[in-house]
Amino acid sequence: MPKLSTFFSIFSFLFFSSFVASANFDFNANCLKAYQNIFELKLGTARQLIAAEKKIHPNNSIVPLLENYVDYFYLLTTESKSEFERLESNKDNRIDQISDDDKNSPYCLYAQAQINLQWALIRGRYGSYFTAAREINKANSLLQENTKKFPGFHLNGIGLGIINSVMGALPDGVLKSTLSTFGLKGNLQTGVNMLDKLAENLPKSAYKPFYEEAVFNYAYVLSDVARSPSAYAKTMKYTARIADSSLLKAYLQAYVCARNGHTDEAINILTDRPIGATYQAFPYLDYLMGIAKLNKLDYSAATYFERYLQTYKGVNYIKDANLHLGWISLLKGDASGFSALMAKTKTSGYTYHERDKQALNEANAPVPNTDLLKARLLFDGGYLTKALAILTDSKAEDFASTKDKTEYYYRLGRINDNLDNDDTALSNYQNAINTGKNLKYYYAAKAAVQMGKIYEKKKNLPKAKSSFNTAINMKGHEDENSIETEAKQGLRRIGG
Structure with missing residues (x-):
């Protein structure tokens, strides 16, 4: 990837010739360098650069935005509730400085929105749903207003893409019901499309230095929100442009590899990841x-x-x-x-x-059967033929409990599903439903969702609809909210 320093003069010319920007929202070379270090998880270096900028240009309102990015990634990597509580008070002071500055800069509303959204995403990890919902609603309003004022300011799409994706995929629960009181709705596919467009087009634009942020958020949405089958391919494609000196790149790649059955690749990436005191502990x-x-x-x-x-x-x-x-x-x-x-x-x-x-x-739960546990782990690792071999010589009657019988059918279904043995997978999924539909475990409901996906792929929409509804109608099992949400997303895809 070309060095960031080569972007500075080009960026400054292209970007600031596009907008009338106040000196008090000055995303200058020093700020860009700090921003780049943040997205490599070199937070100590970023803090030094921000402190230097603050000393030279004390009224530069990009500084509080950058400080918030540092806090955001520090809290993401430490996940310390006590540190969250210590740093939380910074939010209002930063927004006050930014909101008092030049209203004719596209950064005025954008920076306020980013700070609100970042705190909401952190806050949601600790169950503070009402405040998080209020901040998401505020961020959305600011970004919508900024889009009207500055339609050519493409960075608005990062926050709007996240909000649409998260809102469109939220399971029923406290956060979703709280957000609905604000009248805030989202569409998962709209959000994914917005982030995909940014990842594809930012490198060709004046916004090239913001590429890593767009990719970071896109990878998160693909893997954790949309649970997209293209998460691995797209994350690896778009992160390839990012410098190998970025610990965030190593994290994104290893995470998506581990989540999508590319285990050996994940291990290699983690083994070769950049290390040293320069990087934030992770x-x-x-x-x-x-x-x-x-x-x-x-x-x-x-x-x-x-x-x-x-x-x-x-x-x-x-x-x-x-x-x-x-x-x-x-x-x-x-x-x-x-x-x-x-x-x-x-x-x-x-x-x-x-x-x-x-x-x-x-x-x-009862002690897991070791053969089922091995098959489960190998399946999660992407070692499908090894997982299948573990179960090949077994039959449901070999397992004493109804739970283990149900899991046996479910595991066989998942393995054959990923091996594209659709008919065998459907048979096993149906057996899992028949055996375990009254149990508190997730196997039967998840089997129904997977059946729906197979029928959806085969364009058998009536059976897909029936399978998704079967999953929705199962109640009282673990993981009920997320499985029901996944089934409802399936129904939306097929127009059910």
């Missing part, structure tokens, strides 16, 4: 390496989960890391170690994140 990457290693049944994963638990000071994935350590003990034949770690999963950590909620459910 314990999550050890957790991610643990997940990747265990998904190929490499029990050295324990080292990474343990390091994560030792170095991490935040609130997420603590239960899930302990759950995975318990699974390693179980797979190694250490029953007492497994029991101790299940007890630890129940008592340690928090349940803000869905993975921790699920970890708690699993810790309270």
